[in-house]
Amino acid sequence: MIKKILIANRGEIACRVIKTAKKMGIATVAVYSDADRDALHVKMADEAVHIGPPPANQSYIVVDKILDAIRSSGADAVHPGYGFLSERADFAEALAKEGVAFIGPPPKAIEAMGDKITSKKIAAEAGVSTVPGYMGLIADADEAVTIAAEIGYPVMIKASAGGGGKGMRIAWNETETREGFQSSKNEAASSFGDDRIFIEKFVTQPRHIEIQVLADSHGNAIYLGERECSIQRRNQKVIEEAPSPFLDADTRKAMGEQAVALAQAVGYASAGTVEFIVDGDRNFYFLEMNTRLQVEHPVTELITGVDLVEEMIRVAAGEPLRMRQEDVRLNGWAIESRLYAEDPYRSFLPSIGRLTRYRPPAEGTAADGTVVRNDTGVFEGGEISMFYDPMIAKLCTWGVDRAAAISAMGAALDRFEVEGIGHNLPFLSAVMEHPRFRSGAITTAFIAEEYPDGFAGVELDADNLKRLVAIAAACNLLSEIRATEISGAMANHRRVVGSNWVIGAAGQEFPVSVTREGDDYRVADAEGQAHLVRLNGWKPGAPLIEAEVEGTALAVKLERTIQGYRMRMRGADVMLTCLTPRQAEAARLMPEKVPADTSKMLLCPMPGLIVSIAVEEGQTVEAGQTLATVEAMKMENVLKAERKGVVKTIAAKAGDSLAVDELIMEFE
Known part of the structure; x- marks a missing residue:
């Protein structure tokens, strides 16, 4: 068995590999750049080796530096994670020359499947359904325009050595083809060191569904069901789930068998993913094979009980698969939400900086049987760098069915605390609550169609808004009482906290009367309707409150403002003011501040x-x-x-x- 694994990667995937290696009793070695000196994967590993400056092309994807780290650490195996060197055949070959096991497929399989032009030709020969397109090399933008016109718009411009949404553009006309061709080449060269581009037909109303395969070096291969990855932005997956709400048993079987046939055609050994595009009639077409562990692998692990990293390690050690196709069982439903350092209110633009607060929801099995898992590579106080992928964490939930998994995800997102940078938590919450997503009627165009003007937050329905108003009133009363008790004012009868307040929210005013009844608070509105609010031990200053309003449980992130609270829940970000009736009267007379003109x-x-x-x-x-x-x-x-x-x-x-x-x- 392998004794020491060097992880040629960083961030959450490095941490993920380290967890399984430790479980198996295998020592681990981390590598790190200057920017990652204090990173979580460095702290988790048994030892760590410095490999250079922050840019990946000067550190993480420099093969000689990784080889030096292997030699100095004495590692006898390397797990490449995803991205970086994970699909570089020359890296796998270099390891073989060093006598070091590569925890991934053979170099020939990487070379054949890693090149998307070659892989489509092999797939077609293996009887796998493929998308119409031009698989030859494209010299320049003029040739790209000619080819695109022949295929017919819209077309997808893709990097041959690409992955993870890098080097991909959809073009609907000649102008977009010219611009997309050059941008794709630039991104491909920067990310993969290979600027070759190909073009294929873009399938309209598509769903992105992929098959997880697992193969060994003894000729055995199986598939572990599918994952649906249709919720994408700029060709980058945002939310994944397993199984797909769209596939039936026959289509799943056909896709799985074709995926296995392709793996066997190239002598594949290890975990891999065969990606398909599926149209509204369940016709499916081969997109590419990722010869590595996928970002979204946790959802497959949650519904199958298979640790894919462990199986990869065992296959690399020469062991045969420990299961057959008939042993594979899909149990329940799992969803993964990718938490990114990007601001959804600013067109999802990247955000960098320090994580002043990072508190993920508790992992494990809840009382209702749902499961929460969080794969991450960051920690509170750590830095999000501009040099690498903006992923912060992968939050996963499991339930007995899709509805249970979605509900668990919504609750987990409400409890995920991230401050200091822009992040997409509100957007992820909004998707979980979206009727179209909940129905399962999704395509890869979901985000573009449902948020055509960008994401501007969520407008709460009347019932939930009133619940936040009631919580704000209760929190405000508790804070006011606490302030007087600390100052001694109440004891000396200098100030009495009033019960009448005006809560402002979403452009509306809500006059309320709030009284304390033991550990609970009774909040009555102007019509006399009362809500019983339970704060469940919340203390002023705490950024998360687990409240109940008339028995409805709510997890709300909140922070004190000058005149009230900022509250965030289920994708909504609401500013609430808590004023006395006299203060509210004066506030109505205040002029609004006009933002500076930056239109020029x-x-x-x-x-x-x-x-x-x-x-x-x-x-x-x-x-x-x-x-x-x-x-x-x-x-x-x-x-x-x-x-x-x-x-x-x-x-x-x-x-x-x-x-x-x-x-x-x-x-x-």
């Missing part, structure tokens, strides 16, 4: 690197014209003019690192 400025929408400036001072630009390109967290973002105008000044140049809202250029 192009501000950097995220912390990032200026890749290029496409205009000059004095130049007239048209609406939709490219102004600049910014790179952040391995993704290129093209900034375009919103209207016609003349460039007055340019304050930044290519190569500059800018903070969010820093000036790039100004218009006359």
